[in-house]
Amino acid sequence: MNKVFLFDLLNTGSVSGNEAELEKKIYEYMQDKADRVTVDELGNVTAVINPDAPFKVLLAGHADEIGLMVTAVGNDGTLMVTNIGGIYTTTYPGHKVRIYTKNGIIYGAVANSREIAKNSELKAADLRIDIGAKDKADALQYVELGDTVTFDTDVRELQNGCISGRALDDRLGAFIVMEALAKAGEKGAAVGCYAVTTTGEETTGNGAYFTSSRVQPNIAIAVDVTYTSDNCGISEALTGDIALGKGPVICNNPSIHKKLNEKLRACAAKLGMQIQTEAANGRTGTDGDTMHRTGIGVPFALVSIPLRYMHNPDEVGSLADVQDCIDLLAEFFVSCTEDMDLRPF
Ligand SMILES: [Zn+2]
Known part of the structure; x- marks a missing residue:
């Protein structure tokens, strides 16, 4: 994992609507890791592997912070x-x-x-x-x-591979989608692989709307943070039994596609990776909701990074979870094929 680049992202200011400095760093970082890297009028940076492939899978991590x-x-x-x-x-x-x-x-x-x-x-x-x-x-x-x-805070390393900083939500996700894309390229993914670091998730959702409307993906996955129930009194009855360091979180809710969740579970099993499960009612409160309702409708799933103290200046996450999310999503890209049938019956 390129910790130097991750920490540089986490120390950069990217308040919703003012993400350009961070997006520029991602744009430059991805130049030699993707077949094509573009930036649109809002500043969304999209990196692509296999840009000519007809079947498109879009991962989105938001670059903005509160x-x-x-x-x-x-x-x-x-x-x-x-x-x-x-x-x-x-x-x-x-x-x-x-x-x-x-x-x-x-x-x-x-x-x-x-x-x-x-x-x-x-x-x-x-x-x-x-x-x-x-x-x-x-x-x-x-x-x-x-x-x-x-x-006025920078990221700090805690014990056991934990880090603390402001707005790991969702600059961890922005880092993950780009690293997963690069890894999918190395592993020989065959479908069109797209990763975007979206603007405006915390305020308008417009970055995800612009990108998904233009890419017109067959599948979308939002990569964001989720609450842990492992300390600070957040009830597992609300979201699920989620702990730091125990792997990526798959979300069950009425709009998330069950076959995509099954596929994510199969990818994790293949990698021998532990994953966790959360529940959400109705909407996920992520870019996934926005991408889902673009174009003719886009089946989506949500992969979440466990996070303590969300929206506080001392959010705590685990580098092991970050690495697992990268590996899981790279494997997901590789496992996708043009003939995927997502109809439930
Ligand atoms: Zn977020």
């Missing part, structure tokens, strides 16, 4: 913000942040006090970011309204 966006500047020079995606507002006060401006990153400190710390109803509009500006005019020399913000 964060904040600057909405206004107070007379005192502090920045006001709104949320981009599903943040935990109470995680921000007392922490340093990065503001992604047209002139590069500047740093800020999120105001905190006893009163703020006691406010469990804190909203994004209550947050104030101190960039050291003297007043409003001074602040506006450095930032523009609409600039995006993340925690």
Whole structure:
């Protein structure tokens, strides 16, 4: 596994709608690993093996992360913000942040006090970011309204192959789909293999819509993170008995294709790989839902990476799970054939 590249991705800012810096790195990384690499108007990067094959399988991992966006500047020079995606507002006060401006990153400190710390109803509009500006005019020399913000944190290695960082959701998935594609190429996959790092999953789903509408795949697989039930009180009754380090997670829900799940299980069995099973009701809340409803309809499955503390600045994942997801999806690409019949009977 190319840990250096993975960690570079995880340390890059890619708030939903502002993913270009990260997508550019993926675009360059994939140049010698795919037959074709393209970028579209939204910044979605799609890498392809066997671009002329009529049967197409599309893997999607989203490149964007949750964060904040600057909405206004107070007379005192502090920045006001709104949320981009599903943040935990109470995680921000007392922490340093990065503001992604047209002139590069500047740093800020999120105001905190006893009163703020006691406010469990804190909203994004209550947050104030101190960039050291003297007043409003001074602040506006450095930032523009609409600039995006993340925690000022980088990925760290924990024990036993675990890593912690912000937005492993879903930059792990973005890494996995591209590495799986490269590996499928090496293993001699015969069908059209497509991997996309989508924009906008946390906010609009537009990246998956653009890509799936244009690729028109026969099959799609979303690769995203899922909650573990192994600590922090998340009930296994809600999603399934999911633990870190125990392998990729296959999802059962009304819209996920059962034959694709069977195929994923067969691939895991062939590799001697342990996999886990989760349940979702109705929608998966991933790019899978979007891809499913493009064109004439696209059968899809969801492969998830177990993740603790989702949408917090200290998400924890396992590098062993990341490697297993890569291996499973590469095998899936290789196992696909043009004559696959996905009708249930
Ligand atoms: Zn996600």
